[in-house]
Amino acid sequence: MVTVQQSSAPPQGLGRLGLVAVVVTVLAWASAFVVIRLAGPWLSPGALSLGRLLVGTVALTAMTSLPRFGGGRRLASLRALPQRVRWLLVFVGLAWFALYNVALNAGERHVDAGTASMIIQISPVLVAVLAGTVLREGFPTPLVVGLAVALAGTLLIGLASGAAGTRGTSPGLGVALVLVSAVAYACALVAQKVVLRHLSGLVVTWAACTVGTIACLPFAGELVHDLAAAPARVWWSVVYLGLVPTALAFSTWAFAMGRSDTGRLATTTYAVPPVAIALGWLVLGEVPLLLAVLGGVISLVGVAIARRPGRRRREPVATA
Numbered sequence: 001m002v003t004v005q006q007s008s009a010p011p012q013g014l015g016r017l018g019l020v021a022v023v024v025t026v027l028a029w030a031s032a033f034v035v036i037r038l039a040g041p042w043l044s045p046g047a048l049s050l051g052r053l054l055v056g057t058v059a060l061t062a063m064t065s066l067p068r069f070g071g072g073r074r075l076a077s078l079r080a081l082p083q084r085v086r087w088l089l090v091f092v093g094l095a096w097f098a099l100y101n102v103a104l105n106a107g108e109r110h111v112d113a114g115t116a117s118m119i120i121q122i123s124p125v126l127v128a129v130l131a132g133t134v135l136r137e138g139f140p141t142p143l144v145v146g147l148a149v150a151l152a153g154t155l156l157i158g159l160a161s162g163a164a165g166t167r168g169t170s171p172g173l174g175v176a177l178v179l180v181s182a183v184a185y186a187c188a189l190v191a192q193k194v195v196l197r198h199l200s201g202l203v204v205t206w207a208a209c210t211v212g213t214i215a216c217l218p219f220a221g222e223l224v225h226d227l228a229a230a231p232a233r234v235w236w237s238v239v240y241l242g243l244v245p246t247a248l249a250f251s252t253w254a255f256a257m258g259r260s261d262t263g264r265l266a267t268t269t270y271a272v273p274p275v276a277i278a279l280g281w282l283v284l285g286e287v288p289l290l291l292a293v294l295g296g297v298i299s300l301v302g303v304a305i306a307r308r309p310g311r312r313r314r315e316p317v318a319t320a
Helices: 015-039 045-064 074-079 083-107 113-120 123-133 141-164 171-195 201-215 217-229 232-257 262-284 290-306
Strands: none
Touching (some): 015 113, 045 201, 113 171, 123 141, 171 232, 217 232, 262 290
16 A cells, blocks of 8 residues: 655646636626626626526537537536536535525625625635645645735725725625625635546536526526516626626636646635726726725735745655
8 A cells, every 4th residue: 555645846837828817817706796786786686696697607508519628528528527526516506606696696785896805805715724624735834924914905995895884784794695605605616626627627617607507597587577677787787797707707717726726826816806996986986995905905915925836845755
């Protein structure tokens, strides 16, 4: 019997394509917080989630049908998965695509886009802990320091958002709902990392989005009813959420996930709040305070620190 201990060597670099994928993901996800606020008054949380996932599933089905991306062999790939990995894939769809979206949409009825994006940033802390323990990726010093600095920045953003006085019937409920989204995001992200060892990022995204769509089908009646009374901009908002932050951004994120360790890559989402606040300022008229700008800068500094490679430790020799 041969036992080899887990190596703590740093992961392979993202490369140019991986870096572009991360930038696209951050911009798309930041815009989603603002677009959800635009469509929220017209669509219920479940209806908005179903509409977004329906559009995303159709787009991803078309993408995975192209010869370049497997030419429709996605079902055969799913059948070849071990049973445990299939259940993990279902979990990703239920947690990240269904629960995350419904809870976030409901939460943004009570808190503004900048506050919601800040609260979600608790999830990389959970991801780093889960990845370091469950996936045995370890806790390199730059990752720990970067997480602390970035979290301090997001806390400043939250203080600024609270001082600005967001409108909502129950801000406390909104915070709790967005926290549910953060927990679902963190757990699903770690599970996705395991599934990506067996499937391409695009197929994982398509399958998980399909699972999320099926889970949200009970909201079909609400979707039809709400869209019938909604203006055209709400329809376009649903299409945008399905195509860009869902189909495109989840695919680019999965692509980057296959080229970096989970904990360090998750810290790049700390760039989302500054972008979301800027977009909220331009689109929704939510003017950020100086404290929010300062928090955004600190968050980006934390991302830069966390992205630094940790010191490579000597790999133990295999023992018989």
